[in-house]
Amino acid sequence: MLSAKMFNQIEFICRNIRDSDLYFGGIQIIGSGDFFQLPPVPDLLNRDPGEFCFKSDVFKNVFRHKVVLDKVMRQDEPDFVKAIHDISRGELPTDTHNLLKRLQRPLPPGNDPIRLFARNFDREVYNASRLLDLEGDLKSFHSLDEGDPTKLRKMSVGQSLHIKINCPVMLVKNLSKNLVNGLQGTVQEINTDNNTVTVNFNGLITDIKREMFTVYSSIDNKVVASRLQIPLVLSYGATIHKAQGLTLDRVEVDSSNIFKAGQLGVAVGRVRKKKGLRLIDFHTKNVIKPEKSLFEFYELNSVPFLSDLECCNISYSLATEFNLEFEENVLSESELSEFTYEEIDEIEKMVHVNKNMGDPIDSVASEDEIHNVQVNLNDCPISLDDIRSCLPDMLVTDEQVFINERLNLLLEKHKLQLNLYLTTIFENISDIYEQVFGSESTEKKTDSKSWTNYFSKLYKFSHSNEYISLIENCCNRKAESDDFTVFSRIFDFVSHFIIENKTSNIKDSTESSPQQSAYSNDDAGLGKLRYIAGRCIAKSKYHYMTIGKNNMYKKNKQSCVTDCFLKVKILDYMTTTYADLLESSSYKESLEETKRKQNLTQGLTDIKDDVLDFFVDIDRNRINYQNEKMFHKHGSNIFNFVHEKLLSSKTLFSNFQKLLQNFDLTATFVRVDEDLAMACLKALYSDLILRFCRVSDNQFRKDLIKSFGMQKSETLRKRVVETAKRDNTSKQISMSYILNDKSENKISSHLKLQSCICDSGTLVLKCFTKKQLMCLGKAYDINMSIKDTKQAMCDNLLATVPNFISIPNVGQLTNSEDNEQAVENLEHVPVVEDRKQSASKKGSKRKRKPYTPKSRITRKKNLEKIQKDEIVCSICSCKFNTVDERIQCDICDNWYHKECQNISADQLIDKTEDDWYCMKCCE
Numbered sequence: 006m007l008s009a010k011m012f013n014q015i016e017f018i019c020r021n022i023r024d025s026d027l028y029f030g031g032i033q034i035i036g037s038g039d040f041f042q043l044p045p046v047p048d049l050l051n052r053d054p055g056e057f058c059f060k061s062d063v064f065k066n067v068f069r070h071k072v073v074l075d076k077v078m079r080q081d082e083p084d085f086v087k088a089i090h091d092i093s094r095g096e097l098p099t100d101t102h103n104l105l106k107r108l109q110r111p112l113p114p115g116n117d118p119i120r121l122f123a124r125n126f127d128r129e130v131y132n133a134s135r136l137l138d139l140e141g142d143l144k145s146f147h148s149l150d151e152g153d154p155t156k157l158r159k160m161s162v163g164q165s166l167h168i169k170i171n172c173p174v175m176l177v178k179n180l181s182k183n184l185v186n187g188l189q190g191t192v193q194e195i196n197t198d199n200n201t202v203t204v205n206f207n208g209l210i211t212d213i214k215r216e217m218f219t220v221y222s223s224i225d226n227k228v229v230a231s232r233l234q235i236p237l238v239l240s241y242g243a244t245i246h247k248a249q250g251l252t253l254d255r256v257e258v259d260s261s262n263i264f265k266a267g268q269l270g271v272a273v274g275r276v277r278k279k280k281g282l283r284l285i286d287f288h289t290k291n292v293i294k295p296e297k298s299l300f301e302f303y304e305l306n307s308v309p310f311l312s313d314l315e316c317c318n319i320s321y322s323l324a325t326e327f328n329l330e331f332e333e334n335v336l337s338e339s340e341l342s343e344f345t346y347e348e349i350d351e352i353e354k355m356v357h358v359n360k361n362m363g364d365p366i367d368s369v370a371s372e373d374e375i376h377n378v379q380v381n382l383n384d385c386p387i388s389l390d391d392i393r394s395c396l397p398d399m400l401v402t403d404e405q406v407f408i409n410e411r412l413n414l415l416l417e418k419h420k421l422q423l424n425l426y427l428t429t430i431f432e433n434i435s436d437i438y439e440q441v442f443g444s445e446s447t448e449k450k451t452d453s454k455s456w457t458n459y460f461s462k463l464y465k466f467s468h469s470n471e472y473i474s475l476i477e478n479c480c481n482r483k484a485e486s487d488d489f490t491v492f493s494r495i496f497d498f499v500s501h502f503i504i505e506n507k508t509s510n511i512k513d514s515t516e517s518s519p520q521q522s523a524y525s526n527d528d529a530g531l532g533k534l535r536y537i538a539g540r541c542i543a544k545s546k547y548h549y550m551t552i553g554k555n556n557m558y559k560k561n562k563q564s565c566v567t568d569c570f571l572k573v574k575i576l577d578y579m580t581t582t583y584a585d586l587l588e589s590s591s592y593k594e595s596l597e598e599t600k601r602k603q604n605l606t607q608g609l610t611d612i613k614d615d616v617l618d619f620f621v622d623i624d625r626n627r628i629n630y631q632n633e634k635m636f637h638k639h640g641s642n643i644f645n646f647v648h649e650k651l652l653s654s655k656t657l658f659s660n661f662q663k664l665l666q667n668f669d670l671t672a673t674f675v676r677v678d679e680d681l682a683m684a685c686l687k688a689l690y691s692d693l694i695l696r697f698c699r700v701s702d703n704q705f706r707k708d709l710i711k712s713f714g715m716q717k718s719e720t721l722r723k724r725v726v727e728t729a730k731r732d733n734t735s736k737q738i739s740m741s742y743i744l745n746d747k748s749e750n751k752i753s754s755h756l757k758l759q760s761c762i763c764d765s766g767t768l769v770l771k772c773f774t775k776k777q778l779m780c781l782g783k784a785y786d787i788n789m790s791i792k793d794t795k796q797a798m799c800d801n802l803l804a805t806v807p808n809f810i811s812i813p814n815v816g817q818l819t820n821s822e823d824n825e826q827a828v829e830n831l832e833h834v835p836v837v838e839d840r841k842q843s844a845s846k847k848g849s850k851r852k853r854k855p856y857t858p859k860s861r862i863t864r865k866k867n868l869e870k871i872q873k874d875e876i877v878c879s880i881c882s883c884k885f886n887t888v889d890e891r892i893q894c895d896i897c898d899n900w901y902h903k904e905c906q907n908i909s910a911d912q913l914i915d916k917t918e919d920d921w922y923c924m925k926c927c928e
């Protein structure tokens with residue numbers, strides 16, 4: 006079926022070739038078709054979402070007249086005609102239902118029927134199994150490919166064509182008027198030397214040679230892949246899409262994977278008579294209701310024809326320019342084509358799915374404290390019997406069976422050596438623990454670094470020669486990779502044991518951390534879980550399909566193909582259609598979320614309700630193991646820990662079995678016995694658990710990182726705010742700032758001083774010298790004495806300044822020289838005395854050398870030192886360019902740039918008259 010985008014493009018090309026304003030350049034168009042048949046296939050490569058063409062504005066203007074052909078020519082049995090009509094419209098009245106049920110019998114003897122499948126994979130498996138059953142030599146033709154391999158998958162011919170003489174084939178390219186796409190024939194001769202296959206097409210015997218197939222990308226505006234191959238495919242079976250348009254006499258329709266409205270109708274409608282049709286695996290859910298717009302389209306009235314057809318000569322107007330809306334929203338409305346499973350990778354790239362799921366991270370851990378130490382590190386409290394508890398109860402995978410067997414053997418035959426191994430690793434791991442977190446008597450704060458350190462030490466030990474020789478001692482031979490697998494289980498067990506006992510008091514933050522809540526707690530979460538579960542199933546299905554396809558024609562691999570085929574069938578059984586869910590799901594409220602998340606992968610993730618229940622179970626189990634507390638204990642190993650716990654849960658596995666109790670093993674064309682079914686079941690269980698663990702682990706790690714990131718950024722933000730505050734206050738308020746303030750009564754500087762005082766009174770200590778404080782006191786009418794300590798002066802200011810709205814006696818604040826004079830006049834107390842007093846008071850708090858006033862000689866000497874570049878600023882370590890830009894602290898005697906101490910360079914501080922303390926000493 007033509008899509009809206011394709012229709013618009015054809016119209017555009019015709020109009021441009023004709024260089025005309027008329028639609029299609031004035032070319033008369035007669036369109037025919039049945040919209041209740043297969044809908045257009047979306048084409049991701051060309052950004053075509055696969056909308057019905059009648060939705061295009063151009064279509065509405067061009068096809069104003071509609072004629073409904075209602076006489077069916079292919080079939081002549083009224084009940085059969087009605088049944089095809091019903092199922093095409095998504096209806097299943099009783100008479101039609103009964104008729105379809107009756108058609109589930111084998112076909113009466115006759116020619117080999119063609120089997121129709123909804124999905125390519127089923128067709129391929131069927132074709133391969135039939136071909137291998139046919140006598141004769143298998144011949145293969147391999148294509149010559151160029152370009153992007155993912156695009157090559159879209160080709161209608163495969164990379165390899167496997168055929169035998171007398172096998173049925175179908176032409177997949179129009180070669181001439183008679184040799185058309187879809188024509189069926191039988192292979193008569195095969196010549197691999199000159200790449201030719203002779204085919205008998207109903208008496209027309211023709212040599213078919215290799216043809217070039219290309220994939221064009223309108224996005225890249227070029228051919229992105231090409232394949233040179235014989236244009237034939239095997240035709241024991243075909244897809245329903247491929248069979249559309251054919252008229253057949255004997256058909257078997259496998260309806261198990263019908264995924265589109267119209268698909269079943271097309272399949273059933275290919276055959277002339279009921280007696281030539283057999284239905285396989287038919288369910289009512291295969292009858293899918295088409296979208297409403299289709300019914301609306303047929304209900305629309307048609308415009309009557311005018312005799313001169315003037316009604317059809319409409320000019321193209323810009324108002325009907327291409328409806329490119331869907332280019333923005335390429336696939337939100339789209340559904341999947343039959344190729345969907347093969348396009349998963351491509352789709353994933355487009356929706357930015359993180360494929361790197363499950364990569365371990367070592368460096369993240371939170372900062373809980375370890376309170377309790379319960380293990381006596383000198384003795385090993387673990388017995389060999391305890392080791393048995395690390396054997397999994399339920400054996401799902403081959404690896405588990407293997408580990409169990411090996412461990413049992415060691416426990417029976419190498420008890421002594423195993424005991425030595427156990428004691429030694431216990432001691433070593435305990436030592437490592439102590440080294441990192443301290444001894445049992447000390448409570449030590451642990452942080453992410455410590456945990457990383459701990460796990461890296463464990464890793465080093467487990468790869469040391471000492472450790473390897475321990476294992477070799479137990480095995481009585483050179484250690485192999487299998488041995489390490491077995492012993493790593495005991496190693497993990499001991500490591501967990503030690504941490505478990507030491508961290509038993511760690512606060513379990515499961516409830517407070519959002520990342521550890523179950524998906525299934527609310528509707529949105531359930532919707533998300535359905536999507537995740539569906540993705541796990543779809544990925545698993547794709548995985549087995551690929552293995553199956555790769556081994557399809559290898560004779561000795563047929564059991565592997567059967568195995569994969571059965572697994573795919575089981576996975577199919579777990580899914581349904583969105584329409585079915587809308588009608589019958591008990592979790593309808595959650596479906597919206599599933600649909601929203603599906604976007605491109607719509608259809609892939611519609612899993613049945615009972616399958617969702619099973620995943621809810623997994624999820625609830627998962628949060629018991631996948632939480633912050635467990636993360637502390639297992640570090641990067643948490644993924645394996647969670648995975649193993651879920652894998653070995655008997656309840657989960659039996660729930661999984663229950664899910665499939667009604668699955669009909671006989672409904673497939675491959676022979677399946679009970680053992681194979683059970684093996685497949687276990688493998689699938691293991692695969693789905695693994696995939697689910699990867700997704701949840703990925704999410705868990707992301708959430709952890711996010712929460713750590715938030716903590717980190719909060720600390721950082723705090724620091725920035727504090728620094729900014731400090732900078733602000735210390736820079737904003739200084740004597741020169743107050744003096745330069747031209748506002749009335751120096752309101753501006755008053756406010757700044759006020760805010761500086763309110764924020765932190767101690768900052769004032771840093772900003773002003775004693776002399777300046779005296780000045781300020783005078784300006785605010787505060788009675789201060791030069792004998793007062795700086796702190797007392799500040800306290801006075803602190804108590805007074807907030808009570809004023811501006812500086813009351815601005816006149817008292819003059820320039821610094823005047824200030825000095827003012828202070829001189831105020832009190833005639835020797836400054837040296839005050840300095841001594843102040844220094845001795847400070848000395849009570851911290852030890853400091855007694856204050857010695859710098860004599861002119863000392864200053865001169867210092868000056869000389871400065872000039873000889875011997876002295877540098879103690880903050881920035883840079884030299885001083887001028888004498889005036891430096892200042893020396895009277896407590897620590899260090900030199901600083903004034904600016905490094907937030908003192909403006911032009912500010913004069915005569916240190917022969919007053920002391921000055923650097924910021925550090927003030928603190």
Ligand SMILES: Nc1ncnc2c1ncn2[C@@H]1O[C@H](COP(=O)(O)OP(=O)(O)OP(=O)(O)O)[C@@H](O)[C@H]1O
Pocket residue numbers: 039078079249250251252274
């Ligand atoms: N006027 C006719 N008289 C006799 N047989 C006819 C007539 N028209 C069509 N048929 C036969 O009916 C069958 C279906 O015809 P055709 O494929 O053209 O229909 P269609 O509408 O394209 O079908 P579909 O869309 O279902 O594939 C063919 O076998 C054709 O030979």
